[in-house]
Amino acid sequence: MDIRVATDDDWPAIFPFFAQIVQERRTYAFPAGLTEQSATGWWMEEPPGQTVVAVDGDTILGSAKMGPNRPGPGAHVATASFMVDPAYQGRGVGRALGEYVVGWARSQGYHAMQFNAVVETNTAAVSLWKNLGFEVLTTIPEAFEHADHGYVGLHVMYQRL
Amino acid sequence: MDIRVATDDDWPAIFPFFAQIVQERRTYAFPAGLTEQSATGWWMEEPPGQTVVAVDGDTILGSAKMGPNRPGPGAHVATASFMVDPAYQGRGVGRALGEYVVGWARSQGYHAMQFNAVVETNTAAVSLWKNLGFEVLTTIPEAFEHADHGYVGLHVMYQRL
Numbered sequence: 001m002d003i004r005v006a007t008d009d010d011w012p013a014i015f016p017f018f019a020q021i022v023q024e025r026r027t028y029a030f031p032a033g034l035t036e037q038s039a040t041g042w043w044m045e046e047p048p049g050q051t052v053v054a055v056d057g058d059t060i061l062g063s064a065k066m067g068p069n070r071p072g073p074g075a076h077v078a079t080a081s082f083m084v085d086p087a088y089q090g091r092g093v094g095r096a097l098g099e100y101v102v103g104w105a106r107s108q109g110y111h112a113m114q115f116n117a118v119v120e121t122n123t124a125a126v127s128l129w130k131n132l133g134f135e136v137l138t139t140i141p142e143a144f145e146h147a148d149h150g151y152v153g154l155h156v157m158y159q160r161l
Numbered sequence: 162m163d164i165r166v167a168t169d170d171d172w173p174a175i176f177p178f179f180a181q182i183v184q185e186r187r188t189y190a191f192p193a194g195l196t197e198q199s200a201t202g203w204w205m206e207e208p209p210g211q212t213v214v215a216v217d218g219d220t221i222l223g224s225a226k227m228g229p230n231r232p233g234p235g236a237h238v239a240t241a242s243f244m245v246d247p248a249y250q251g252r253g254v255g256r257a258l259g260e261y262v263v264g265w266a267r268s269q270g271y272h273a274m275q276f277n278a279v280v281e282t283n284t285a286a287v288s289l290w291k292n293l294g295f296e297v298l299t300t301i302p303e304a305f306e307h308a309d310h311g312y313v314g315l316h317v318m319y320q321r322l
Contacts, residue, residue, distance in 0.1 A: 022233070025233070025234045028233075028234075029231035029232060029233050029234045029235030029236075030232060030233050031232040031233050032233050069304075070190035070278065070304075071190060071191060071192040072183070072186070072189075072190050072191050072192050072193050073186045073189075073190045073305050073306040073307065074190030074278065074304055074305055074306075074315070075190075076306060076312075077301070077304050111303065111312075112301075112302075112303070112304070114301060114304070116277070117231065117235065137299040137301065137317075138298040138299035138317060140238070140273075140275060140298065140317070140319060141273075141319075141321075142272065142273070143230075143231075143235055143238050143273070143275070144234050144235055145234040145235075145237060146234065151237075151272075154235070156298075156299060156301070156317060158301060158302075160302075
């Protein structure tokens, strides 16, 4: 598995699993009904951020986007989002992307990294982020309407870099 | 003082104090150097959100924007932002806008309201939000580079509606 910066040419291969994951309503508070065109801005980051893909040869296994969590006076704290193609779960793609992103943020001089909305029932992700050094600062109660579990909390997770 | 929905015609009167407040780097993590045109999307909300102005006759004293904090599965939690023209501070404009916004969110059926980034040294705002029923869920450490105080925390504030 390699991780490389995504180009616009990668988007048609990212969008199908992006759309599947959003539609499942288990992990992302993104709008319903995004098209390949309208979803681009929700995933493909512009500098100073970037979007990467985890690939096995020509196959995209997952993707991550990263950049400043806020502009201006908040731009020294990074954030990131991750999506692994459900067809390629269980291969360590999320961990590889997570390690890459934390290393990227550190190398870019960010002081910390913050995840704003980690669905509390997404225990695989929560465990992985804890394993990579993040802690839960708070949980916004019932802030995510989960397809299976109804209203569940959203963790704010944080790591000083 | 009246509070009414803002129109595009109000923006030229909002932008000067918006720009002043952003440039002061004491309360908002917005980008530096926004122009009247490029700043529009940072303040003038589209439905289901809205932007309002507090007015005294033809004079705009302050403004607030409000809407869903997140799209899709997060759209039942509202958020809002407030700016009072520094020339009209101390007249209760912030309180009037805050009361309006909480009432609006309740009437729209939102379950809760969340502020994502209240600068901890903005004690007037923090006290006002507490007085209106908000609590601090957590403080992101050193997440805001303040013009006077260096790195200070950002409160996540929350109120069930």
